[in-house]
Amino acid sequence: MQKIIIFDTTLRDGEQSPGASLTIQEKLVIAKQLSKLGVDVIEAGFPISSDGDFEAVKIIAQKVKGPIICGLSRAIKEDIDRTWEAIKYSNRPRIHTFVATSQIHREKKLRKSKEEVLNMAIEAVKHAKSYCKDVEFSPEDAARTDIDYMCDVVRGAIRAGATTINIPDTVGYAQPEEFAKRIKEVFEKVHEARKIVISVHCHDDLGLSVANSLAAIKAGATQIECTVNGIGERAGNCSLEEVVMNIKTRKEFFKGYFTGINTKEIYPTSKMVSQLTGINVQRNKAIVGRNAFAHEAGIHQHGVISSKETYEIMDPEEIGWAGENLVIGKHSGKHAVEKVLKELGYDLNTEQVSEIRKKVKELADKQKEVMKEDIIAITNDMIGKLSEEEEIVKLEEVKVIAGNKVTPEAEVKITIEGMEKTGKGRGLGPVDAVSHAIFSLIDPHIKLKEYNLKAITGGTDALANVTIKIEDKQGNVFSADGINEDIVMASASALVKGINKSLAFKRGRK
Ligand code: KIV
Numbered sequence: 001m002q003k004i005i006i007f008d009t010t011l012r013d014g015e016q017s018p019g020a021s022l023t024i025q026e027k028l029v030i031a032k033q034l035s036k037l038g039v040d041v042i043e044a045g046f047p048i049s050s051d052g053d054f055e056a057v058k059i060i061a062q063k064v065k066g067p068i069i070c071g072l073s074r075a076i077k078e079d080i081d082r083t084w085e086a087i088k089y090s091n092r093p094r095i096h097t098f099v100a101t102s103q104i105h106r107e108k109k110l111r112k113s114k115e116e117v118l119n120m121a122i123e124a125v126k127h128a129k130s131y132c133k134d135v136e137f138s139p140e141d142a143a144r145t146d147i148d149y150m151c152d153v154v155r156g157a158i159r160a161g162a163t164t165i166n167i168p169d170t171v172g173y174a175q176p177e178e179f180a181k182r183i184k185e186v187f188e189k190v191h192e193a194r195k196i197v198i199s200v201h202c203h204d205d206l207g208l209s210v211a212n213s214l215a216a217i218k219a220g221a222t223q224i225e226c227t228v229n230g231i232g233e234r235a236g237n238c239s240l241e242e243v244v245m246n247i248k249t250r251k252e253f254f255k256g257y258f259t260g261i262n263t264k265e266i267y268p269t270s271k272m273v274s275q276l277t278g279i280n281v282q283r284n285k286a287i288v289g290r291n292a293f294a295h296e297a298g299i300h301q302h303g304v305i306s307s308k309e310t311y312e313i314m315d316p317e318e319i320g321w322a323g324e325n326l327v328i329g330k331h332s333g334k335h336a337v338e339k340v341l342k343e344l345g346y347d348l349n350t351e352q353v354s355e356i357r358k359k360v361k362e363l364a365d366k367q368k369e370v371m372k373e374d375i376i377a378i379t380n381d382m383i384g385k386l387s388e389e390e391e392i393v394k395l396e397e398v399k400v401i402a403g404n405k406v407t408p409e410a411e412v413k414i415t416i417e418g419m420e421k422t423g424k425g426r427g428l429g430p431v432d433a434v435s436h437a438i439f440s441l442i443d444p445h446i447k448l449k450e451y452n453l454k455a456i457t458g459g460t461d462a463l464a465n466v467t468i469k470i471e472d473k474q475g476n477v478f479s480a481d482g483i484n485e486d487i488v489m490a491s492a493s494a495l496v497k498g499i500n501k502s503l504a505f506k507r508g509r510k
């Protein structure tokens with residue numbers, strides 16, 4: 001049996017998705033969940049890129065045990081030094097270093113010759129190796145690199161000490177057959193490749209990242225780099241859940257291969273990542289989309305009722321799909337909430353559990369019935385809550401006037417590090433008016449770039465989940481979310497959370 005190593009880069013390449021900025025605390029929570037999911041490697045960030053990234057990688061290395069903790073660095077000495085400073089706290093550290101090898105990247109981006117790039121790769125691996133025995137090297141834009149030159153760089157990196165070679169399709173250009181051929185050629189042309197791990201890292205620009213990664217497995221790759229929900233640069237990365245469920249569901253096709261993923265943690269992880277990054281999962285997304293197990297056509301429903309296997313190739317329970325079934329009524333006790341949290345696999349302390357119980361009870365009092373989805377939303381909201389230090393601005397009070405015969409107006413009271421301020425705003429609707437009132441108090445240059453509203457379980461008394469993206473004057477984008485039974489309050493909370501993220505970023509705390 002051959003284990004396929006699952007290298008998760010949600011916190012590095014995934015966080016590079018436009019607008020997906022996570023706080024250090026949110027990254028730590030996701031890393032803990034990834035460990036529970038059973039990933040083998042967590043690429044926790046790119047430490048040289050910002051102080052916030054450095055701190056996040058460091059705290060993950062200190063606190064998350066189990067998976068290998070990896071940090072990314074360009075093939076530059078200072079990058080590697082900084083990465084080591086952050087990951088050295090892990091009992092299983094890995095340095096991942098990369099340099100672009102394709103002609104277009106060498107000539108237009110790096111302005112370096114083939115020999116210079118080859119030397120950079122060798123020197124970088126040697127330097128990384130002086131700190132850490134586990135070193136990964138990637139020839140960036142490998143899929144568009146001349147194969148013989150790519151193999152020279154791969155050979156050089158292995159001889160310098162790389163223990164994993166990752167072949168990235170950086171721009172999502174490859175087709176499955178040609179990508180598989182490239183991997184086979186690595187084994188044929190570089191004999192040393194048999195002694196180390198060959199990995200792949202595929203982007204989804206042409207929608208082929210999962211197909212390319214699966215084809216690479218058949219060609220001998222044993223590590224797949226992927227992200228939860230497939231988030232990442234541009235169209236994203238190879239989706240973790242899709243690769244894992246292909247290997248598991250098509251056992252006879254992927255005979256002899258397995259992963260260490262606890263598939264029951266897939267759905268809770270997907271929910272957590274989508275809520276904390278503010279990137280919604282498309283409804284029809286394979287495995288974790290809301291419609292992935294919904295049967296609409298009468299003929300399908302009839303088939304599924306007679307025998308699930310007629311139209312379902314996977315059991316939703318296999319991926320931990322909790323469904324939207326009613327769990328808590330007005331009179332259900334605390335044990336019911338605890339049971340659901342346990343079932344969902346959240347690792348919470350007693351204080352957190354009692355805060356969730358309190359919120360669920362409040363909701364049950366108003367809404368009468370609370371669904372599992374509500375509990376997931378309340379829990380993720382609590383996990384993503386900013387720390388005292390990060391909560392520079394606090395929302396104190398919101399008043400709105402709206403209707404068909406008046407211009408919507410809002411009055412908002414906030415405190416900024418204890419100092420009370422009140423602002424007014426007008427808008428096209430109550431939410432617009434609230435956003436103008438809030439921005440006028442902090443910085444009128446902040447722009448609301450994206451606004452999404454979702455009723456968690458449906459009905460006019462449902463919990464509203466608002467996700468937003470705001471942009472500051474310098475063009476930095478921050479995402480945040482808020483939940484409340486009142487749409488205006490959920491919006492105001494999300495806006496204030498986004499502002500806090502931008503202020504913390506400005507202060508270098510990200
Ligand atoms: O897409 C890419 O090439 C990368 C490398 C840093 C591995 O993300």
Ligand code: ZN
Pocket residue numbers: 013168170201203233
């Ligand atoms: Zn990438």
